[in-house]
Amino acid sequence: MQVRVRLFARAREAYGRPDDVLDLSAPATPADCYDLLAGRSPALSRLRPSLLVAVNEEYAAWSDALRDGDEVAFIPPVSGG
Amino acid sequence: MQVRVRLFARAREAYGRPDDVLDLSAPATPADCYDLLAGRSPALSRLRPSLLVAVNEEYAAWSDALRDGDEVAFIPPVSGG
């Protein structure tokens, strides 16, 4: 299965790019996606405690089951307004 | 002594005019002014329980001592905003 990952703000800066496409074997979770990205980026791996995750534009759990085509986003502490 | 009295909203409507000038013998109070006006207007006399009074644009007591040239205003319940 294939999922699109998106990174924002400090997570984007740490990973060095705003998005990526990951090939994963099912079953897979947002935590699996994150582990793949963090393995490529020590800077990103340090952010884990502060990140939330969203699947298809909704806040989700790190252990939710992903489906082919899902969009997974890593969300640092927000600071809008 | 002479004072100017001003009436607003329902009090103005009851008295039939927005202001008047009263000649009073000292010592005089806003209550004395009101009694003079109410004697000329039964409609105004009925409003007494709901009225506040101001002297020279400040809320005042009915028993405050007036001075020559003061402006005394009778203030129905306010409804600005």
Next chain:
Amino acid sequence: MTGVETRIYVAVGEQPLDMAGIAARVAHPGAGSIATFAGTVRDNHAGKPVAYLEYEAYGPMASRTLSRIAEEAATTWELLGVAVEHRVGRLEIGETSVGLAIASAHRGESFAALRFMIDELKDRVPIWKRETGPDGSFWIEGPELIKAAPADNDPS
């Protein structure tokens, strides 16, 4: 007293209110929050249709009382700017009778001061409204509607 100089603007008059202009009066480079309130004329009151309102003020005392309320707010919260205007005369449905704008570094102050000022305004400022609808004209005194004279062309 707080450590911030607060710019205060107060007006009572017949000209239509311009909320953008009122908000512009409180603009400040240190402001992170501008909160505004516009009181607008509703087409109904207590379940009955309203055709228009007439506002009457004891002008100088209204301005003086508004200034005092603004100063009280500026003493209580760190405010950068306060602007308040109240309109008098005849107002049609949808028109703005009162406009307030408050600027502060953080939103908590401007929200609290905005609420305080409109509550105090309604409680203390010598301004009155008369409502006209199909059943005639009424003075609004708190929750009460009090029948007014049928024609009143002298709101001084």
Next chain:
Amino acid sequence: MTGVETRIYVAVGEQPLDMAGIAARVAHPGAGSIATFAGTVRDNHAGKPVAYLEYEAYGPMASRTLSRIAEEAATTWELLGVAVEHRVGRLEIGETSVGLAIASAHRGESFAALRFMIDELKDRVPIWKRETGPDGSFWIEGPELIKAAPADNDPS
């Protein structure tokens, strides 16, 4: 659920915000109160000068979350209209980053809903700000300032 139909408008984009336009979106003949909030860029933060801010959003999720917050407000209070816009990209001192306007029959509802919405927005909506001043650029994460890369030309 309340008995009132609430008009809701939400936008996230790069164009400068027009508070008068945002307030105009909630105009309603039954409205007696229009409360607005503008978040504006301050020239200082945590005692240090700020040169400019850059806002970045997860656009579709930001819009979706704002719509949900507006619906939550409309379920809790009787609101006639809710409009909220958040700007992204680079903003200079004094510019407006977020604008909210809420109309209701009585002021209590619009004040409470305004406060709720800006608090929820700051808590839940996926938007981030990066502050630049004489000491460089910082991501703002709650009370924390976190040093950002010196140049960041890809806020997607």
